[in-house]
Amino acid sequence: GQNIDQPTEMTATEGAIVQINCTYQTSGFNGLFWYQQHAGEAPTFLSYNVLDGLEEKGRFSSFLSRSKGYSYLLLKELQMKDSASYLCAVKSGGSYIPTFGRGTSLIVHP
Amino acid sequence: GAVVSQHPSRVICKSGTSVKIECRSLDFQATTMFWYRQFPKQSLMLMATSNEGSKATYEQGVEKDKFLINHASLTLSTLTVTSAHPEDSSFYICSARTGQGINQPQHFGDGTRLSIL
Numbered sequence: 001g002q003n004i005d006q007p008t009e010m011t012a013t014e015g016a017i018v019q020i021n022c023t024y025q026t027s028g029f030n031g032l033f034w035y036q037q038h039a040g041e042a043p044t045f046l047s048y049n050v051l052d053g054l055e056e057k058g059r060f061s062s063f064l065s066r067s068k069g070y071s072y073l074l075l076k077e078l079q080m081k082d083s084a085s086y087l088c089a090v091k092s093g094g095s096y097i098p099t100f101g102r103g104t105s106l107i108v109h110p
Numbered sequence: 111g112a113v114v115s116q117h118p119s120r121v122i123c124k125s126g127t128s129v130k131i132e133c134r135s136l137d138f139q140a141t142t143m144f145w146y147r148q149f150p151k152q153s154l155m156l157m158a159t160s161n162e163g164s165k166a167t168y169e170q171g172v173e174k175d176k177f178l179i180n181h182a183s184l185t186l187s188t189l190t191v192t193s194a195h196p197e198d199s200s201f202y203i204c205s206a207r208t209g210q211g212i213n214q215p216q217h218f219g220d221g222t223r224l225s226i227l
Contacts, residue, residue: 008151031213033215040201040221040223041220041221042114042116042203042205042218042219042220042221043154043203043218044218045215045216045217048213048215050213087153087154096207096214097144097156097159098216099156100153100154100155101153102151102152102153103151103153105151
């Protein structure tokens with residue numbers, strides 16, 4: 001099975017930078033996704049990492065270290081609309097279906 | 111971008127009712143769609159993988175006679191919650207992938223909030 005761990009909740013100030021961590025324990029790792037989910041809505045795709053390193057996409061960046069079983073999502077220049085749940089999802093064992101973590105609820109305040 | 115439409119967005123009905131939820135890929139064909147269930151502040155839990163033209167693959171612990179899945183075309187999958195009870199109240203979300211590559215992300219529908227009274 002897989003074990004995916006994320007903080008339950010984080011708060012940050014508008015305009016600041018926040019890092020949301022995700023650790024996982026799995027065999028046969030083959031990719032990690034980050035999704036954003038606003039309350040009552042479906043998740044939307046943010047990023048995908050399969051190799052070690054940082055992937056930058058506008059205000060959002062995602063980092064992966066396979067040897068440490070660790071990823072983070074970095075959000076810069078936070079906006080109020082970034083208040084949402086951020087889901088880490090891991091693929092492993094040759095499956096193309098990821099397993100989702102519980103998500104981190106990010107609250108951005110003025 | 112890829113669009114997945116899910117309908118209805120919200121259902122409130124009496125215990126014992128059967129409820130059908132539709133999931134459509136609007137601008138692409140999806141041989142495989144996925145059905146998830148999400149309780150408040152919990153993770154997305156995969157219920158089943160819907161395969162066009164064949165039987166769905168259910169995850170362990172999901173009753174296939176309770177949650178009927180039909181994937182009759184390349185753009186439509188339906189989930190029917192039969193004889194729904196209050197414990198079936200949840201947020202149900204479908205998703206589809208635009209390609210077969212292992213790196214393809216999933217595109218999610220807007221979800222259906224099911225409330226059984």
